[in-house]
Amino acid sequence: MRDDRLLEIRGLRTVFETDEGTAAAVDGLDLDVPQGKTLGLVGESGCGKSVTALSIMRLVPSPPGRIAAGRIIFEGKDLLTLNESEMRRIRGDDISMIFQEPMTSLNPVFRVGEQIGEVFRLHRGMGRKAASHAAVEMLSKVGIPSPEERANDYPHQMSGGMRQRVMIAMALACDPKLMLADEPSTALDVTIQAQILELMNEIKREKGTGIILITHDLGVVAEMADEVAVMYTGMIVEQASAASIFAVPQHPYTIGLLKSIPRIDKDHAQKGRRLHVISGIVPDLRRLPKGCTFQDRCPEVQPVCKEPPVLERKSSGHLVRCWMRSA
Numbered sequence: 001m002r003d004d005r006l007l008e009i010r011g012l013r014t015v016f017e018t019d020e021g022t023a024a025a026v027d028g029l030d031l032d033v034p035q036g037k038t039l040g041l042v043g044e045s046g047c048g049k050s051v052t053a054l055s056i057m058r059l060v061p062s063p064p065g066r067i068a069a070g071r072i073i074f075e076g077k078d079l080l081t082l083n084e085s086e087m088r089r090i091r092g093d094d095i096s097m098i099f100q101e102p103m104t105s106l107n108p109v110f111r112v113g114e115q116i117g118e119v120f121r122l123h124r125g126m127g128r129k130a131a132s133h134a135a136v137e138m139l140s141k142v143g144i145p146s147p148e149e150r151a152n153d154y155p156h157q158m159s160g161g162m163r164q165r166v167m168i169a170m171a172l173a174c175d176p177k178l179m180l181a182d183e184p185s186t187a188l189d190v191t192i193q194a195q196i197l198e199l200m201n202e203i204k205r206e207k208g209t210g211i212i213l214i215t216h217d218l219g220v221v222a223e224m225a226d227e228v229a230v231m232y233t234g235m236i237v238e239q240a241s242a243a244s245i246f247a248v249p250q251h252p253y254t255i256g257l258l259k260s261i262p263r264i265d266k267d268h269a270q271k272g273r274r275l276h277v278i279s280g281i282v283p284d285l286r287r288l289p290k291g292c293t294f295q296d297r298c299p300e301v302q303p304v305c306k307e308p309p310v311l312e313r314k315s316s317g318h319l320v321r322c323w324m325r326s327a
Contacts, residue, residue, distance in 0.1 A: 006178050006210040007033040007056070012070035014048075014055045014234075017063065023285035025051040027234035029070070030311075033178065036204055038211040040225030040242060042218065042257065046282045048234040049214045050100060053180040056212075057097055058087050074178065093123040096176040098167050098184045100214075105167060106155040112166045113139070113151025119173040138169040143195045161188050168196055175207050182214045197224055218261055222246055230254045233285060233293040236311055240318040250320045252298045253278070292323070300324050 012029040015022050026048045033039050041049045054060045055067055058079060072079040074095065079087065091097075099105040107115060116138055117131035126134065132151070139147035142165040155163055164186070171179060181200065185193040197220065203209050213224055221228060222242060229239040230253065238251040249255045259276035280297040289295055291306040298305070304323045311321040 004034045005032050006035050006075065007031070007212075008071075008073040009052075009056070010071045010073070012052070012055060012072065013068045014051050014060055014065060015068045016065045018286065021286040024068075024234050025065070025285060026055060029234070029236065031229060031236070033210040033212060035177075035210055036208040037226045038204065038213055038224050040221040040228040041212055041214045041231060042216070042221055042228060043231035044257075044278075044282055045216075046285075047231040049231055050182055051234075052231075053097060053182055053212065053214060056180060057091060057095065058082075089123075092119055092170075092176075093174050094176060095178045095180070096171040096174070097180040098164075098171045098182060100182040100186070106163060108155055111152050111154055112158070116151075116166065116170050116173060119170055123174045134173070135169075138173055139166070141172070141199060142166075142169045143192050144169075161192060164188060165192070165196070168199075172199070172203060175203065176209060177207075178210045178212075179203075180212045180214070183216070184213070185215070185217065185220060193220075200224070218258065230257070233283065233288060235293070235321065236319065237294065237321045238318055239311075240316075244316070244318065248316060248318075250314060250316055250318045251294075251322050252300050252324070253294050256297075292321075 009029055009031040012026050013024060014026040015024050029052060031039065041052065043049055051060065056072055056079070060067060067080060074090070079090070106112065113132060113135045116135035117128070120126040120131040120134045121128070136147045136151050139150055144150050144162060144165055150162070158166070168184060185196055188196060200211060201224065204211060213221065215221060225242040227239065228242050228245040229236050230251065231237070232253050238245070238249070238254045245254065246258065249258050256276065256278040260278065262275060278297055283289060283293060283296065291308050292298070295301045295305040302324065309321050309323050311319050314320050
């Protein structure tokens with residue numbers, strides 16, 4: 001493993017057992033996250049982004065889910081070989097996660113200040129009073145007004161945006177080495193979103209934190225990510241630098257995603273162009289088509305697509321899983 005790699009994922013396969021068969025939510029995933037860099041993980045709902053993050057944290061609900069294969073190496077240790085006690089010491093300290101649904105992730109019977117303070121008590125050994133002060137400071141950092149008063153609120157007394165900021169405060173509390181951010185700015189207004197993204201960038205610069213940013217918002221990806229990996233049906237279909245992905249996307253799915261971004265430039269509006277839509281829907285993971293899993297939605301499909309393509313580096317420098325792109 002290269003010295004600058006915080007995280008190295010190889011051959012990760014996470015499956016869910018259902019009455020109708022096995023669904024591979026993550027299927028043979030390879031990813032690297034260097035120190036001080038942000039990897040953007042993008043794709044439609046159901047493509048495996050959130051399950052990837054839960055797999056790294058060893059929080060896949062079992063049953064019905066389980067990590068069936070692969071390695072998740074963090075600072076030289078394979079997280080899949082650690083016992084639960086060892087993994088708990090890493091969660092919230094070395095690796096933290098901003099969950100997508102703050103209302104289901106926060107404990108409804110404890111005040112938010114207590115929940116943030118618990119992170120400092122468990123991982124930094126602080127006393128109750130010091131942890132309480134540190135919690136208020138974190139609430140202030142994520143832009144919550146009157147943080148001393150809000151620390152005494154229960155989750156249900158806060159708006160969705162404030163609960164999301166509480167989750168971000170908890171994730172940032174111990175200056176994690178790796179942060180998994182699952183839709184971190186979904187419930188936030190534009191001003192607070194910019195503040196939170198800048199705070200994440202600041203921590204990345206100052207602490208060398210590696211970030212996996214999971215989002216549907218390609219504008220946020222363009223602003224935040226150094227590298228972008230595009231997921232579809234549990235697999236990476238394209239990966240390259242953020243600048244290159246946006247400038248010269250290669251995979252038909254990536255091209256479709258970028259065309260779907262709303263545009264407000266005058267030329268686009270004058271021509272009356274409608275928003276691009278990728279035809280069809282993400283296929284059922286229990287009944288994937290043979291060969292390329294995007295073939296039923298792809299405008300460039302050819303007979304060769306009945307055979308499964310491999311992820312390989314093309315002449316563009318991108319890693320692409322597609323038969324129609326030149327080697």
